[in-house]
Amino acid sequence: MKQLNTILLGFGGAVQLLLQSCKYLGTLPRQRARFIEQCYLIGYTTLPIVAILSFFMGSVLALQSGYSMQNFGAKQFIGSLVGLSFARELGPVIVAILVAGRVGSAITAELASMKVYQEVDALVTMNIPPARMLVMPRLAAIVVMMPILAIIGDLVGWFGGALVSKYVDAIAIDPEAYFSALRRYMKFKDVATGLVKAEIFGFVVVLICCSIGLNTRGGPREIGASVTRAVVASLISILVLDYFVTKALM
Amino acid sequence: MNTAQQTARVGLFFLLGVALIWVTFETLSDGKIFKDNGYTLVAGFENLKELKQGDEVRMAGVKIGSVEKTRLAGRRAEAILRVEPGIKIASDATATIVMAGLIGTNYISVDLGTPGSPALADGAELHTKVTADINTIMSEIGNLGQKLEGALASITDSMKGKDGEPGLFQKIDKLVSANTESTTVTLSNLRDITTKLKDGEGTLGKLINDPKLHDDLLATVAEIKSAAADAKIFVTETQGILAQVKSGKGALGTLLYDEESAANIKATVKNFHDVSDKIARGEGTLGKLLNDDALYIGVQNTLKKADRAIDGLGDSGPITAVGVVAKSLF
Numbered sequence: 001m002k003q004l005n006t007i008l009l010g011f012g013g014a015v016q017l018l019l020q021s022c023k024y025l026g027t028l029p030r031q032r033a034r035f036i037e038q039c040y041l042i043g044y045t046t047l048p049i050v051a052i053l054s055f056f057m058g059s060v061l062a063l064q065s066g067y068s069m070q071n072f073g074a075k076q077f078i079g080s081l082v083g084l085s086f087a088r089e090l091g092p093v094i095v096a097i098l099v100a101g102r103v104g105s106a107i108t109a110e111l112a113s114m115k116v117y118q119e120v121d122a123l124v125t126m127n128i129p130p131a132r133m134l135v136m137p138r139l140a141a142i143v144v145m146m147p148i149l150a151i152i153g154d155l156v157g158w159f160g161g162a163l164v165s166k167y168v169d170a171i172a173i174d175p176e177a178y179f180s181a182l183r184r185y186m187k188f189k190d191v192a193t194g195l196v197k198a199e200i201f202g203f204v205v206v207l208i209c210c211s212i213g214l215n216t217r218g219g220p221r222e223i224g225a226s227v228t229r230a231v232v233a234s235l236i237s238i239l240v241l242d243y244f245v246t247k248a249l250m
Numbered sequence: 251m252n253t254a255q256q257t258a259r260v261g262l263f264f265l266l267g268v269a270l271i272w273v274t275f276e277t278l279s280d281g282k283i284f285k286d287n288g289y290t291l292v293a294g295f296e297n298l299k300e301l302k303q304g305d306e307v308r309m310a311g312v313k314i315g316s317v318e319k320t321r322l323a324g325r326r327a328e329a330i331l332r333v334e335p336g337i338k339i340a341s342d343a344t345a346t347i348v349m350a351g352l353i354g355t356n357y358i359s360v361d362l363g364t365p366g367s368p369a370l371a372d373g374a375e376l377h378t379k380v381t382a383d384i385n386t387i388m389s390e391i392g393n394l395g396q397k398l399e400g401a402l403a404s405i406t407d408s409m410k411g412k413d414g415e416p417g418l419f420q421k422i423d424k425l426v427s428a429n430t431e432s433t434t435v436t437l438s439n440l441r442d443i444t445t446k447l448k449d450g451e452g453t454l455g456k457l458i459n460d461p462k463l464h465d466d467l468l469a470t471v472a473e474i475k476s477a478a479a480d481a482k483i484f485v486t487e488t489q490g491i492l493a494q495v496k497s498g499k500g501a502l503g504t505l506l507y508d509e510e511s512a513a514n515i516k517a518t519v520k521n522f523h524d525v526s527d528k529i530a531r532g533e534g535t536l537g538k539l540l541n542d543d544a545l546y547i548g549v550q551n552t553l554k555k556a557d558r559a560i561d562g563l564g565d566s567g568p569i570t571a572v573g574v575v576a577k578s579l580f
Contacts, residue, residue, distance in 0.1 A: 033253055036253070036256060036257045036260050037253075037256060039260040039263075039264070040256045040259060040260050043260065043263055043264075044259050044260055044263045047263070144264065145263075145264075145267075147267065147271065148263065148264060148266070148267025148268070148270075148271075149267075151267055151270045151271050151274060152266075152267065152270060154274070155270060155274070183277065183278060183304075184304070184355070186278050187278055187279070187304075188274065188275045188278040188279045190278075191271075191274050191275075191278060192275075195271070
């Protein structure tokens with residue numbers, strides 16, 4: 001019962017924070033520098049790990065599917081399999097998990113520290129709402145950066161699949177055939193669906209992390225606990241939302 | 251890192267992301283960056299089967315475009331084909347929907363058409379031909395299987411029998427059992443006949459085994475050949491004679507084919523007819539001779555008198571013969 005209450009409190013706090021942030025959306029031009037900084041931290045610095053992870057995920061996907069599909073002569077469809085899997089499912093989920101692990105944890109840690117060391121209280125005292133200065137720029141930055149990270153993740157994953165398909169002897173499919181199969185069975189709608197999913201996941205991750213960070217109570221030990229709680233809540237939210245968003249976008 | 255550098259990096263990153271999204275969109279939406287390349291053709295089909303937007307259009311196996319759109323137009327389905335620029339499609343070329351794989355990949359195949367035919371213009375309609383798809387083939391195979399099953403069931407029924415009726419094998423068995431004796435006798439007779447034939451007995455045996463008969467037969471055949479040759483010569487000569495007769499040569503030819511001779515014969519027959527009429531009517535010397543009894547009586551009297559004179563001559567002697575004749579006569 002207590003856990004349920006905590007979940008409901010967290011959910012309510014996040015929704016409240018979202019509404020407050022939306023109220024301050026008009027102040028975004030004035031917070032341009034903060035917005036750019038968040039874009040840099042959320043997007044630019046996350047790119048290498050997204051690229052590396054997506055590349056190897058694409059490679060492994062091509063390797064596994066090629067190894068299995070060659071048994072029944074369907075390995076020419078590896079391109080479409082990797083393409084569709086990455087665009088519709090793997091790309092958005094991987095990027096969202098990386099954002100939760102790398103960006104979300106940092107946000108929670110930063111906001112929890114500010115809260116624990118009463119910096120947030122100081123802001124409130126100066127009549128600066130934390131939702132305006134700390135949350136809204138981050139939400140705006142994730143909205144802008146998430147599709148870009150997702151599309152880069154998709155493309156790098158496809159490329160990794162193509163490389164493996166060409167150079168692994170058991171598969172040995174030319175990139176031309178690989179991308180031809182990918183194009184044959186894919187529409188931009190598949191990619192757009194993935195981008196929308198990534199957008200939703202990223203937004204929810206940042207909102208949860210901000211909310212948990214700002215609601216940290218206690219001493220420095222609570223900072224770590226908040227980070228753990230924020231990452232776990234983000235991952236669970238991503239996977240639960242994944243099902244419903246996928247179903248809604250079908 | 252200063253703010254300007256950070257801003258530049260974020261800006262670059264953002265632009266890169268937008269560019270990638272745009273390239274992906276263009277690549278996947280119609281397979282090429284620039285739209286409206288080439289020209290469109292309309293291909294109407296009764297059923298587009300598994301054909302979908304983006305499927306290839308091939309001519310002699312070479313990709314020349316793609317299916318831009320599929321739509322329903324009245325009672326038929328239409329595929330709008332976008333053909334690459336520079337590819338000429340003959341006005342009498344025919345488009346068919348061809349199955350590329352068993353899992354539902356199709357493409358439109360356009361044949362080369364007749365050389366010298368005018369090329370189709372933008373928006374023109376292609377001739378189309380219906381081909382059997384995998385479902386039709388499967389359905390046909392299913393029907394064939396059912397027919398085969400029926401045929402096999404009929405054969406099995408006829409072999410084994412059905413509804414108490416004996417089967418083919420039972421019938422054959424019964425026939426053989428019932429006629430064993432007759433069959434044995436027949437076979438025995440056949441064996442006797444063949445033995446006799448082998449031993450040269452009887453006419454047929456001699457015909458087969460006796461070389462003299464063979465020689466005689468050959469000689470007979472040679473004679474028949476000779477007779478046939480003679481007959482041929484005879485027929486040839488007869489044909490020559492007939493040809494001469496037909497050409498009016500010779501007596502028979504003249505008789506049969508000469509108009510003048512025919513007229514003469516007709517006139518002669520008519521003369522004969524007139525003479526015979528006169529004779530019948532007793533006209534003329536011959537008519538009277540034949541019809542008038544007076545002449546007969548006169549001749550008879552004369553002969554009687556001559557007879558008497560001869561008798562008198564015999565009695566009186568030759569010296570008075572002249573006087574007797576004169577007396578008898580006058």
